[in-house]
Amino acid sequence: MSRMSRTDRPYDLVLFGATGFVGRLTARYLAAHAPRDLRWAVAGRDERRLARLCESLPGGDGVGVLRADVGEPATLRTLAEQARVVATTVGPYVLYGEALVAACADTGADYLDLTGEPEFVDLMYVRHDARARETGARLVHACGFDSVPHDLGVYFTVRQLPEGVPLTVDGYVSVDAAFSGGTFASALNQAARGRGMLAAARDRARHEPRLPGRRVAASAGAPRFAPEAGVWALPLPTLDPRIVRRSARALERYGPDFRYRHYAAVRHLPVALGGSAAVAALALAAQVPPVRRRLSDRLRPGEGPDAEKRARSWFRVRFVGEGGGRRVFTEVAGGDPGYDETAKMFAEATLCLAFDALPPTAGQVTTAEAMGDALTGRLRAAGITFRVVAAR
Numbered sequence: 001m002s003r004m005s006r007t008d009r010p011y012d013l014v015l016f017g018a019t020g021f022v023g024r025l026t027a028r029y030l031a032a033h034a035p036r037d038l039r040w041a042v043a044g045r046d047e048r049r050l051a052r053l054c055e056s057l058p059g060g061d062g063v064g065v066l067r068a069d070v071g072e073p074a075t076l077r078t079l080a081e082q083a084r085v086v087a088t089t090v091g092p093y094v095l096y097g098e099a100l101v102a103a104c105a106d107t108g109a110d111y112l113d114l115t116g117e118p119e120f121v122d123l124m125y126v127r128h129d130a131r132a133r134e135t136g137a138r139l140v141h142a143c144g145f146d147s148v149p150h151d152l153g154v155y156f157t158v159r160q161l162p163e164g165v166p167l168t169v170d171g172y173v174s175v176d177a178a179f180s181g182g183t184f185a186s187a188l189n190q191a192a193r194g195r196g197m198l199a200a201a202r203d204r205a206r207h208e209p210r211l212p213g214r215r216v217a218a219s220a221g222a223p224r225f226a227p228e229a230g231v232w233a234l235p236l237p238t239l240d241p242r243i244v245r246r247s248a249r250a251l252e253r254y255g256p257d258f259r260y261r262h263y264a265a266v267r268h269l270p271v272a273l274g275g276s277a278a279v280a281a282l283a284l285a286a287q288v289p290p291v292r293r294r295l296s297d298r299l300r301p302g303e304g305p306d307a308e309k310r311a312r313s314w315f316r317v318r319f320v321g322e323g324g325g326r327r328v329f330t331e332v333a334g335g336d337p338g339y340d341e342t343a344k345m346f347a348e349a350t351l352c353l354a355f356d357a358l359p360p361t362a363g364q365v366t367t368a369e370a371m372g373d374a375l376t377g378r379l380r381a382a383g384i385t386f387r388v389v390a391a392r
Helices: 021-033 047-056 073-081 098-107 118-135 148-158 181-191 194-207 240-250 269-285 289-298 307-312 340-355 367-381
Strands: 011-016 040-044 064-067 083-088 110-113 138-140 167-176 215-219 224-226 231-235 257-266 314-323 326-334 363-365 385-391
Touching (some): 011 021, 011 064, 011 340, 040 047, 064 073, 083 098, 083 340, 098 110, 098 138, 110 340, 118 363, 138 340, 148 340, 148 367, 148 385, 240 367
Parallel strands (some): 011 040, 040 064, 110 138, 138 363, 167 257
Antiparallel strands (some): 167 314, 224 231
């Protein structure tokens, strides 16, 4: 299916889950920054809440309202048939996300989400990548803080290094921010699904094509003091290094032998030890269903930090890249990572897929593979920093 054949669909994009915490932020960003001729709609279970959201948006009287429910796959199919691009905030995705991925893959609509769930991404690759390649749909996961700054940050760093040589990049993540109920629910659910994640990763590995003539590796690394960054580097077992690995597999610009390691950057050892212990305790608690339910009740999906707290929040990811006798230090930085900047990244990625001249891709793709330079440019224009700190 040619993408040109989708221009007669009534909407350029549809935002599903628009009344959730990040969904509302994304809708407001689109209303304030999207082109005036954008044809878009909000979608979800409750049409009255969606209508109230539209009333609160500048120009909201021109925004469509679509009813769609993850429990009714036919409504998701109808949604996908009406849109060139579908963006969804409805998670945990491993529980609620597949029907919409399937609908987009089958109808040729481009799909974006905010998942940080490795199991979901691997399952969607095995089940829907081939069909999406047939229809021309681009399935782009992790289009928020998971994993845009890391994926595009590594892409930006690699472009500062020589071509055709082995490359290494280390990423060091610093964050001062709160999180929402939806993020907390996804994290608890992911921590409880260790076996499922491992099984999905193994199944994906059986289906992925081999990479002849090139080697690509990415991991959370091991705990260490990193003198090049002046911080204690703690492994971050998130989706991010997996996304970077897939970008490196897809793009030859990453060289014949590429390695990425992903860390949390902590300046003081006691803080590092305390943070590691807290994460381990949460992961252990998530294995016990009654405890997991009690933790979930403390911060429910749809809740999140207020505007004042978000205004004080920030993130910074510093990268150290080496190869061909050159070493470069780069940085991606911005404001509140989980919500304001995630909404910005998500909205700009959606607009990028809808309107920008991009390389021809289809199937499950990453932000770097599908949108690299175009999305980097959009985010820089929107206030997210991509810069070279030093090089030698």
